Amino acid sequence: MAAKSRIAIPARGKSAKAQAAVSLKAISGFVSDVEDGDFHRLLNDRVRLGILSSLAVSEALSFSELKRLLGASDGNLSVHARKLEDAGYVSCAKSFADRVPRTEYAITANGRRVLKRYLKHMEALIRATST
Numbered sequence: 001m002a003a004k005s006r007i008a009i010p011a012r013g014k015s016a017k018a019q020a021a022v023s024l025k026a027i028s029g030f031v032s033d034v035e036d037g038d039f040h041r042l043l044n045d046r047v048r049l050g051i052l053s054s055l056a057v058s059e060a061l062s063f064s065e066l067k068r069l070l071g072a073s074d075g076n077l078s079v080h081a082r083k084l085e086d087a088g089y090v091s092c093a094k095s096f097a098d099r100v101p102r103t104e105y106a107i108t109a110n111g112r113r114v115l116k117r118y119l120k121h122m123e124a125l126i127r128a129t130s131t
Helices: 016-030 039-043 046-056 063-070 074-087 109-129
Strands: 090-097 100-107
Touching: 039 046, 039 074, 039 109, 046 063, 046 074, 046 090, 046 100, 046 109, 063 074, 063 100, 074 090, 100 109
Parallel strands: none
Antiparallel strands: 090 100
């Protein structure tokens, strides 16, 4: 089991730069542990983070809906969705509606967990660097 990240509370009298260094050191292991591998690299992309975030608040979204929401091209969205699917963060269901292909995406339990973890990490970074 990976160690949980904690934000250290620096001692009084330290400079803001020293406080930030202590706080950043406290959370530096967060993305380098082996629990979720390279999830942070997958979610650092705007489109992939947008896909997961959109699916986190929706039961499922079609390819067309995601394309419209994210302002992505067909090829761009397809490649990013495939990477998330390969990582097990989203599921993809293909069907036909009146002879028109329909692709729907939904976030998986693993995808939801990784998104929450990523967001907690980003919040910790913001807190650590704000003075």
